[in-house]
Amino acid sequence: MCLLGEQNVVVERQLEHDKFWCKFNPNGKYTLEALWRLVDSKITNKGGKPFIWLKIVPIKVSNFAWRAKQGRIPVAAALLMRDVQTDSLICKLCNMGEESADHLLTSCSFASEVIKMTLNWCRIPQGQFTKVAELLDFGDR
Numbered sequence: 001m002c003l004l005g006e007q008n009v010v011v012e013r014q015l016e017h018d019k020f021w022c023k024f025n026p027n028g029k030y031t032l033e034a035l036w037r038l039v040d041s042k043i044t045n046k047g048g049k050p051f052i053w054l055k056i057v058p059i060k061v062s063n064f065a066w067r068a069k070q071g072r073i074p075v076a077a078a079l080l081m082r083d084v085q086t087d088s089l090i091c092k093l094c095n096m097g098e099e100s101a102d103h104l105l106t107s108c109s110f111a112s113e114v115i116k117m118t119l120n121w122c123r124i125p126q127g128q129f130t131k132v133a134e135l136l137d138f139g140d141r
Contacts, residue, residue: 068101068132075099102131 025034054062067073076086076099091099093110105111106129115135119126129135 065132065136068105069136071101071132073101075101075104077101105132106130106135 022028022030022034024038025031064073071078076089078101079086080089089098091097091103091108093104094108096109097103097107106115115129116126127138129138
């Protein structure tokens, strides 16, 4: 599947040199920031807010949060959808719910306690979360 489409990058041929022109950036220059904005608008913005990439946050942390928001981290429920056999769909931390990205990172009793302690430590009024998107949107305020 091609997200960008061939129409987004144009090669202008001239006698002296070739020139690349990027249609998804207003100034015509190809940048990773413009590419992330395009990818985010095509994939992750399904009725929600676009994902905000912060330079202060390590890229591997941002990438994990981005993938978690999409439900694309390798938890039992996601693996089963890809025909990967797992021993159980039950969360191994709380033995209560199905191990999905949303459960593992927000509604699992272990995750809920970590979120509660972190918000308490930062002196931020607590919220109740059942989805990764809710947690990320809470952090956006």
